[in-house]
Structures are given as structure tokens and as C-alpha cells.
Amino acid sequence: MRFDTPKPISDSLQKYLDKFPHKKKLRQGMVLAVWEEVVGKRIASQVTDIHFESGKLVIKVSNQVWRHEIHANRFSIAKRLNTRVKAQIVGDIIVRS
Numbered sequence: 001m002r003f004d005t006p007k008p009i010s011d012s013l014q015k016y017l018d019k020f021p022h023k024k025k026l027r028q029g030m031v032l033a034v035w036e037e038v039v040g041k042r043i044a045s046q047v048t049d050i051h052f053e054s055g056k057l058v059i060k061v062s063n064q065v066w067r068h069e070i071h072a073n074r075f076s077i078a079k080r081l082n083t084r085v086k087a088q089i090v091g092d093i094i095v096r097s
Contacts (some may be wrong), residue, residue: 003011008055014086030053038080043070059095067097 023072036044049060058077061067070077074093081090 018056024089027087027089031057031089033083034084038084039070039077046070047058053094056092056094057090058096060096064097066075067095071095 046061046066078090078093082088
């Protein structure tokens with residue numbers, strides 16, 4: 001009799017996601033879902049719209065000060081979002097006010 005070591009469910013889920021036909025859209029949805037968790041409530045509260053356009057994360061903010069703040073930190077934010085969803089989904093962040 002052979003007993004294999006149980007595999008973490010995250011491994012099975014990852015294999016499923018790799019084969020999922022709309023995995024890019026799914027991962028984009030995951031990015032949107034973790035946005036507040038990654039950037040924090042303070043920044044998230046200033047965002048009036050967030051969506052993807054041609055692979056770029058487009059963020060609309062309520063004022064120029066926050067636009068500048070998020071723009072200045074966009075590479076760090078993109079990296080943290082990609083790390084969180086374990087995929088290179090956010091290529092660039094466009095900040096509008």
C-alpha cells in the first residue's frame with residue numbers, strides 16, 4: 001500500500017488556474033479584490049474608479065495630491081499587487097483625476 005504526502009490545496013488551485021481559459025480576466029479580478037488590502041484603506045478610500053484597460057490598471061482618484069502620491073508609488077504598488085496574486089498581471093498603473 002502506498003501513501004503519498006498530501007499536497008496543499010493551493011497547489012491544486014494553481015494547476016487549475018494555469019489551465020483556466022480566462023485566467024487573465026480571473027487574475028485581474030483578483031487584483032481588484034485585493035486592491036484595498038495591498039494599498040491600505042487610506043489610499044483605497046481616495047479611489048473613485050479602478051479597472052483594467054489593455055493590461056494596464058487604470059485608477060481614478062478624487063484629487064491631484066492623491067493622484068501624485070499614487071503615481072509616484074505606482075511601480076511599488078504594481079509589484080505588490082502582482083506578488084499578491086502570484087502573476088504578472090499589472091504591467092503599469094495609470095492614475096487619473
